[in-house]
Amino acid sequence: MKIARFLLLLVFFASCKTQKPVSEIKRGDGLFELFVEDENQNAFVSDKKGVFNSSGMVASAHFKASEVGTQILKKGGNAADAAVATFFALAVVHPFAGNLGGGGFAVVRDADGNSHSLDFREKAPLKAHRDMYLDENGDVIKGKSTLGHLASGVPGAVDGMVSLHEKLGSKSWSSLLQPAIDLAEKGVELTAGQARGLNRYKETFREVNGQETPYYVKADGSDFEEGEVFVQSDLAEALKRIQKEGADGFYKGITADLLVKEMEKGGGIISHQDLEEYEAVWREPIVRDYKNFNIISMPPPSSGGVALIQLLRLTEPYPLKEWGFNSGKTAQVMIEAERRVYADRAKWLGDEDFVKVPVKEIMSRPYLEERWASFNEAKATPSSEIEGGKVPYYESDQTTHFSIVDKNRMAVSITTTLNGAYGSKVVVDGGGFFMNNEMDDFSVKAGVPNMFGLVGNKANEIQPGKRMLSSMTPTIVEKDDQLFLVAGTPGGSTIITSVYQTLLNVMEHGMSMQQAVNARKFHHQWLPDKTYTEEETFDMEALQYLLNTGYQVEIGRSLGRMDCIMVHPNGLLEGASDPRSENTSVGY
Known part of the structure; x- marks a missing residue:
């Protein structure tokens, strides 16, 4: 064995x-x-309380970014304005995942109740090709798609923010960039977590950028300390160019020259043409019902929205509330749903601009009933017996999240990423920002797992100009046609299941927003055939039930870094930021 x-x-x-x-x-x-047995065992990782206010709320990974967004709301800006300001502030105060050199997705519900989704995902450079990370024997070259210049896709972050502001913003572009510029120029005090992160990767930063790199490594080689003021002058200048020229301040001119020069220096393939041709895309959001709720989420190339609807609809017929939060039977049904949905993700999902994705078909209840036919409550279904479902008429062919609600109940849910921690570890010399390593989110070779253990196939193979598949799941929920909650999280392959469980915690188990975030979570992604759980997620009875029915359980992972907002019936907003990290909600 x-x-x-x-x-x-x-x-x-x-x-x-x-x-x-x-x-x-x-x-x-x-x-x-x-x-x-631990007498202190309970269902939550923390007793952290939510933040309540009535006018507006920003929940993000860093208190300074949340404060920046809230100040924009106080000055009369709407949620889209606050989102732009928060985004650029995160690029300064949260270099682990906040970025200029990455991309992401936004889901928006405007004050009139109209839904929008914005795709500013990175793209494969024009010189990219299917086998670019394989050796002469056709085997994957370890680390080539995750570390260094060749791992980077064409960034979409800046154009995404420009597009969001042009369509839905109300304040001047310049005013929304100024807070981030001030933070970069004057410096920001490092939190304990940020100091640890920078110190942990300093040798890798030197390896990738040169021993004398002036970025994110102290000249004397000493460690950063909590409370130390961190100034980023080159990043401030890059932000000023974006402030003055919009998208052209990044995709053309000085910053573009610096980025292309950096790529050429390290063997990367992003060109001026790649940058000039990049465009964020407004797409039709995924909107589907779950009982008396409407779920609004992101379509492909994010797999998040499709997977979330599949998961909710597969478990919809079961009395989860009656069975109880994280009981054996509740967990079993959720695990089996996750197993089937991640198998579908591997088979079907990709960039709809390049491959036909059967979005409507695989979210339909008849299809999902067929997928569920193999479920047996007496025993676990081995992942070896599950593959992507059949759609007869299908034509084959580290991250951060923030949520914002304003006084008019416009809501923005944005998940943005560099992929791994500090992305490819490449810092654009003269620009002061990290590049992404999103090329690893393609299926580098069919059937070979990426850095998060996710398996992909032809639908997500590398092609020039193609957007790589993502698990990001920015989501907004309506209840009885009114704004109810805004949710999302970083976490790679665990994003989808973390959002799924957080929504069920509210919609089925009656938790407050902060309780739903605090609640212990578990995760299954088809392959490997394991259920990963946080410490103490299951009590003895639930754990015994799962073991008796044949589930493999691995205890110890931390799951999710949620930033969510709920609108209570009395109109109060509850900001809920994850106690698993330094995330903070700020309201007014």
């Missing part, structure tokens, strides 16, 4: 002064292991 099949449940509390009770648990294979 493979080691991966064993569940590590023997927990040692060497530092504890009191003896805790020990229980026996029977595994699915009939063997017994010990499990140390």
Whole structure:
């Protein structure tokens, strides 16, 4: 039997002064292991409370960015204005994932109740080709699609913000950039988490950018410390060019020259033509019903919206509220839904500008009923027996999130990314910003997992100018046709399941927004055939149920970094930022 099949449940509390009770648990294979019971075990990772206010709310990964967005709202800006300002502020204060050199998706519900979705996902450079990360034997070259200049796609972030402002903004473009410029010029105090992150990767930054790199590494080699003021002068100048010239301040002129020069220096393939031809695209959002709720989410090339609807509709017939939050039966149904949906993701999803994606078909209830036919409540369905579903008329062929609601109840949900932590680790010399490593989100080779363990096939193969598939799931929910909540998270392959569980926590289990964010989560993505859980997600009874029915469970991962907002019946806004990190909600 493979080691991966064993569940590590023997927990040692060497530092504890009191003896805790020990229980026996029977595994699915009939063997017994010990499990140390913790009297403090509960359903939530924290007792963090939500932030309440009536006029407006911004929930993001960094308190400074949330403050910037809230100040824009206070000055009469709408949620789109605040989103632009928050986005550029995150590029300064949250270099781990906030960015100029990446891309993302936005879902918007305007004050009149109209829904919009904006695709500013990165694109493969024109010189890209299907086998660019394979060796002469056709094998994947480890690290080539994740580290260094060749890993970067053409950035869409700046054009995305310009497009959002042009269509839905109300304040002057210049005023929305100024807060980020001030933060970059004057400096921002590093949080404990930011200091740790920069220190952890400093040798990689040097490896990729040269030993004498002036960016994100201290000249004397010492570590950054919490509270240290971090100034980014080159990034400030890049932001000023965007402030003055809009998209041309990034895709043309000095910044474009710096970016292309950086690519040429390190063997990257992004050209001036790539930059000049990039355009963000407004797409028709995914809008589907779930009971008395409307779910508004992102269409391809994000897989998030399609997958979220599939998951909700597969579990819709079951009495999850009656069974209870994270009970064995509730978890089983959700895991089996996740297994089938991620198999569909691998087979069908890609950039609709290049391949036909059967979006309507695979979200339809008849299709999902067929996918569910193999479900057996007596035992787990092995992933080896699940593949992408059949659609007869189909023609074959690290991240951050923020949510905003304004006084008129316009809502914006944006997820943006560099992909991995600090992207490709490449810093554009003279520009001061990281480039993405989004090329890894393509199917580098059919059937070979990417950095998040996700498997893809032909629909997501590399082609010049194509947008790579994403798991980003910016989502807005209406209840009885009124704005109800705004949600999203970073987390790679776990984004979809984290959003899914957070929505169910509210819609089925009656949690407040902050409780739903705090709640412990689990994740299954078809391959590998494991259920990943946070510590203490399942109680003894639920865990025994899952083991008895044949599930492999791996405990220990932290799942999600949610930033969400709920509109309560009395009109109060509840901002809910994840206690798993330094995320913060600010309202007024």
